[in-house]
Amino acid sequence: MINPIQSVNDFVIKFANVDGTGSASAKNLFAKAVFNMGVPVSPRNIFPSNIQGLPTWYEVRVNQKGYLGRRGGGVDIVVAMNPQSLADDVAAVLPGGYFLYDSTNPLAKHLQRDDIQIIGIPFTELCRQQFNNTKQRMLFKNVAYIGALAALLDIDFEVFTGLLSKQFNGKEHLVTANTTALELGYVYAKKTFPCPLGIRMEKSDVVGDKILIDGNTASGLGCVYGGATVCGWYPITPSTSVVEAYTRFSERMRVEPATGKKRFGIVQMEDELAAIGVVIGASWNGARAFTATSGPGISLMSEFLGLAYFAEIPLVLINVQRGGPSTGMPTRTQQSDLLACAYASHGDTKHVLTFPANPKECFDFSADAFDLAERLQTPIIIMSDLELGMNDWLSEPLKWDDAKNYDRGKVLNAEQLDNIKEGEKFSRYLDVDNDGICYRTYPGTHSEKGAFFTRGTSRDRHALYTEDGDKYVDNMERLIKKHRTAATLIPSPIINTDNAQHKMGVVYYGTTENVIPESLDKLQKQGFNFNSMRLRGYPFSDEVADFIDSHETLFVIEQNRDAQMRILLINELDCDPRKMIRILHYDGMAIPVQAVVGGILNHLGTEQGSKTGEAS
Amino acid sequence: MTCIPKSKFHHPQLPVNELGLTYRDYEGSMSTLCAGCGHDSVGAAVVQACFELSLPAHRIAKLSGIGCSSKAPTYFLGKSHGFNSVHGRMPSVTTGANLANKDLIYLGMSGDGDSASIGLGQFAHVVRRKLNMSYIVANNGAYGLTKGQASATADRGSIMKGGKEVTDEGIDLVSLALSMGATYVARSFSGDKEQLVPLIKGALSHQGFAFIDVMSPCVTFNNHQGSTKSYDYLRDHMESLISADFIPHKSEITVQSEPGVTQDIFMHDGSIMRLKATDESYDLSRRSNALSAIQEHTEKGEVLTGLLYLEPGASHLHENLNTVDKPLNELSYKELCPGSDVLEELNKSFR
Numbered sequence: 006m007i008n009p010i011q012s013v014n015d016f017v018i019k020f021a022n023v024d025g026t027g028s029a030s031a032k033n034l035f036a037k038a039v040f041n042m043g044v045p046v047s048p049r050n051i052f053p054s055n056i057q058g059l060p061t062w063y064e065v066r067v068n069q070k071g072y073l074g075r076r077g078g079g080v081d082i083v084v085a086m087n088p089q090s091l092a093d094d095v096a097a098v099l100p101g102g103y104f105l106y107d108s109t110n111p112l113a114k115h116l117q118r119d120d121i122q123i124i125g126i127p128f129t130e131l132c133r134q135q136f137n138n139t140k141q142r143m144l145f146k147n148v149a150y151i152g153a154l155a156a157l158l159d160i161d162f163e164v165f166t167g168l169l170s171k172q173f174n175g176k177e178h179l180v181t182a183n184t185t186a187l188e189l190g191y192v193y194a195k196k197t198f199p200c201p202l203g204i205r206m207e208k209s210d211v212v213g214d215k216i217l218i219d220g221n222t223a224s225g226l227g228c229v230y231g232g233a234t235v236c237g238w239y240p241i242t243p244s245t246s247v248v249e250a251y252t253r254f255s256e257r258m259r260v261e262p263a264t265g266k267k268r269f270g271i272v273q274m275e276d277e278l279a280a281i282g283v284v285i286g287a288s289w290n291g292a293r294a295f296t297a298t299s300g301p302g303i304s305l306m307s308e309f310l311g312l313a314y315f316a317e318i319p320l321v322l323i324n325v326q327r328g329g330p331s332t333g334m335p336t337r338t339q340q341s342d343l344l345a346c347a348y349a350s351h352g353d354t355k356h357v358l359t360f361p362a363n364p365k366e367c368f369d370f371s372a373d374a375f376d377l378a379e380r381l382q383t384p385i386i387i388m389s390d391l392e393l394g395m396n397d398w399l400s401e402p403l404k405w406d407d408a409k410n411y412d413r414g415k416v417l418n419a420e421q422l423d424n425i426k427e428g429e430k431f432s433r434y435l436d437v438d439n440d441g442i443c444y445r446t447y448p449g450t451h452s453e454k455g456a457f458f459t460r461g462t463s464r465d466r467h468a469l470y471t472e473d474g475d476k477y478v479d480n481m482e483r484l485i486k487k488h489r490t491a492a493t494l495i496p497s498p499i500i501n502t503d504n505a506q507h508k509m510g511v512v513y514y515g516t517t518e519n520v521i522p523e524s525l526d527k528l529q530k531q532g533f534n535f536n537s538m539r540l541r542g543y544p545f546s547d548e549v550a551d552f553i554d555s556h557e558t559l560f561v562i563e564q565n566r567d568a569q570m571r572i573l574l575i576n577e578l579d580c581d582p583r584k585m586i587r588i589l590h591y592d593g594m595a596i597p598v599q600a601v602v603g604g605i606l607n608h609l610g611t612e613q614g615s616k617t618g619e620a621s
Numbered sequence: 622m623t624c625i626p627k628s629k630f631h632h633p634q635l636p637v638n639e640l641g642l643t644y645r646d647y648e649g650s651m652s653t654l655c656a657g658c659g660h661d662s663v664g665a666a667v668v669q670a671c672f673e674l675s676l677p678a679h680r681i682a683k684l685s686g687i688g689c690s691s692k693a694p695t696y697f698l699g700k701s702h703g704f705n706s707v708h709g710r711m712p713s714v715t716t717g718a719n720l721a722n723k724d725l726i727y728l729g730m731s732g733d734g735d736s737a738s739i740g741l742g743q744f745a746h747v748v749r750r751k752l753n754m755s756y757i758v759a760n761n762g763a764y765g766l767t768k769g770q771a772s773a774t775a776d777r778g779s780i781m782k783g784g785k786e787v788t789d790e791g792i793d794l795v796s797l798a799l800s801m802g803a804t805y806v807a808r809s810f811s812g813d814k815e816q817l818v819p820l821i822k823g824a825l826s827h828q829g830f831a832f833i834d835v836m837s838p839c840v841t842f843n844n845h846q847g848s849t850k851s852y853d854y855l856r857d858h859m860e861s862l863i864s865a866d867f868i869p870h871k872s873e874i875t876v877q878s879e880p881g882v883t884q885d886i887f888m889h890d891g892s893i894m895r896l897k898a899t900d901e902s903y904d905l906s907r908r909s910n911a912l913s914a915i916q917e918h919t920e921k922g923e924v925l926t927g928l929l930y931l932e933p934g935a936s937h938l939h940e941n942l943n944t945v946d947k948p949l950n951e952l953s954y955k956e957l958c959p960g961s962d963v964l965e966e967l968n969k970s971f972r
Contacts (some may be wrong), residue, residue, distance in 0.1 A: 040972075041972075056879070089906070091941070191772070212712065214968075216968050216972055217971055217972065218971045226967070229959065230958055230959065230964070232948040232952075232954065232957040232958060234720075234721070234950070234952060234957065235717060235720045235721055237713065237716070237717060256822050258957075258959040258963060259957070261945050262943070264946075265943070266943050266944060266945040266946065267942065267943050267944050267945060267959060268944075268952055268956060269944070269949070270720040270939070270942050270944050270949060271942075272716065272720070272750070272938075272942070274713065274716075274746070275742055275743070275746040276742070276805045278710060278713065278743075279710070279712075279713035279716075279742075279743055279746065280713075281713075282706070282707070282710045282712075282713025282716070282717060282743070283713050283714075283716050283717035283720065284712045284717060285706070286684075286704075286713065286714035286715055286716060286717025286718035286719070286721070287716060287717035287718060287720050287721040287949075287950075288717070288721075288722075288937065289704060289714070289717075289718060289720060290682070290721035290722050290725075290950055291721055291722065291950035292717075292719070292721030292722070292949045292950040294720075294721070308707055309707055309710070312706060312707050321764040372848075378781050402876075402965075402968040403967065404961070404964070404969055405958075405960065405961040405964045406961070407721040407960055407961050410954050411954050411957075411958075427734075446702075446721070447682050447702075447722075447723045447950065448679075448682045448702030448718070448725060449679055449682070449702070449722065450679070451679060452677055452678075453679075453700065456678075456679060456699070456700050456701055456702050456703075457702065458694075458702075458704075458705065459696060459702070459703065459704045459705065460704075460705040461705065461706070462704075462705065469650075470695070582789060601914055613753035
């Protein structure tokens, strides 16, 4: 009755655990082992908003072709270590799949299925016999099932031992204990079951020189390379690890050798209002500063974002998006802060956004954001999400060009102020270069010249308070001119036309990138061909407008309910709403391939019936 | 309404300070506050203090929130950079500014609505973080720009202009600053320049968080019978426990301190706060003394003024963060960017 799934280097495995039991590092070891076999891997943490005791899952996709997105549907292998979620975990296995569980307590009759292979290994009992303290027994159970998988999936044991010695560099007793636990599962599986299973691994070389890194770590590192010296922040999932990474790398790379003193200042503030207040104060005073937050923090920061926009203060804000509205789903992913960020704050405000899709872009966009913010003298909001920020991704290695220097934008120093001709004066809001960007000065620069008053109230070109309507409009028009300048400076869209004139296009951004190659391959097999455009920033450039103009139908794929990017495109580019088709997925889990393929096919199948611009 | 620049014309014989500057060089543009507003006296005291200390105005950054008091910085120190930020959020902006450049003097100007109502959270936290700044609240117990509502410092039982009695407890920012760890705490009255100027000079010289609560009557909305923040009420109920004089670091000490009557406290930069206490048992280095003295006077219906607590040499935020001596905003690309070799090594650790 079992028709076992047969595949090499192509499967989805899901680990079910109880949070707070130390399974994270063991599961990470598994993903790293696949990576070290040279095979593309994409692990995902699926965790509750909780500290200890609730179910948590880790879903790993292994795919030789490099498809990193969620496949959707069931999984091929489940490692079930959580008695609470056994019923769900058994049900998650695809017919012909494999169910590995801790058989210290045998699986209840009613949970058994005859269309999958059930593999019971008494991990708890094995660890009870091997280790003598409770903590070790709990922790090493996790390592033992990784050992069993090494046998069952035919992963080189040496890959694991290599990883362990790298991880516990020099701590021999830890290497030994972990190796013992690995062997415990490995040996038991080898002698009890025919190994490998129908699903197995083979060494490959498609990974090349890629690295395995999470987006938040890359963002934090990008801020170090981008020259950020001040960070005000407030903890919030899923952005916290951005600042933790920035802190860790700064402590390592930014300490003055002679004195042990720090070339950075990080302050955990009392809330997000204060966090962005710090960033604004520091940027006003000539330091590169940033903060990281998520949805609720964006709401709190909105008033300050309006001030920074109007008073023209550079700042970098990393928004790692999660499920909203309100507290929403703090540990689930979404792309639902688009409109809240693009137009954050009261009055006429428009902000500059960038959309990284992978860790390399998290690093690059974060580092570059400081140049961009200082050139444009305005907030730059980097729109990451939980999917990208908190999971490990296969990424191009990070690169830095040592010939680069920071672009501090239009700032006058004392000498330049002295060179101002007799009869002329420094005017903070005078558009000298006709690009909407004016010259500024840092406090303390010159004893006589260059001082001005920064304010959120209206002012004239000389920074003097005014309620004169013409002067107010003059300033607002210059700000929109500056916003248009921004469109030429932000990362350009990635457009793929395959040199073909397809009539249909897909438009997407951020982590949706992960499912696009696979989705388009599948659609092509069904006879549908598309050009594609990955948006990487807002305001939209002419390239974006041209792409939309040159296609009859555009599927705008995004991870929110209200089709926020579609709204933004229609609103900003005045494009025909009827040709902009919504493809949406927003249940808190990353968008799966089937949502894209199914959504598009569904629309194409019903296209004759209605032209409403809707797709379910 | 627009900004009115002040005439730079002045008497040729005006006294000059060590920098060769006159009092007028420290002024700002023409005030647009009500005639007789206490805040203008506070501004004048700031000008006087900076002039007497011979501070280069461009090395001072003046920051504020929103409100009448927060407008005041436009009217003093015209050669300083100013930042009129968001209502109640001046403390965080100043924190960031200070982090960026530890070498400037930071003067925060706020009001009772800005600091005790909407900004109470940021006020409390900037104190406990021990930011190196001078924080002045021009306290009149009322909202001016929105026409006379009671603020959180309005005393319980006092009568607002419309005749309405204040029923909520008033917040005492001085007590709060004391319990949150401020290292220089004073209260004064905008009408008492002799007391206020040395207090501001001391605050500007203090390394750490210096707080001055200045009773600054609102002539338009809170200067009537029944108010506890009016000129008349304050003149009648002010009680100065300690008078302080500020003696700058470099000046010759002409008057010797009188043992038992005066006490000299050396500030971080070598200047001296010379104190004269009416009650000899009052110990300025104990927070509990200050708190109970405030409480006792409040119970008697008096407003205690003067320097109430001083802790010179306490560590402040930059010291706690152990930042480098050079201001962070002056660090070069070379000092900040770890470079490609380090990144290549990091790449290896992610494999």
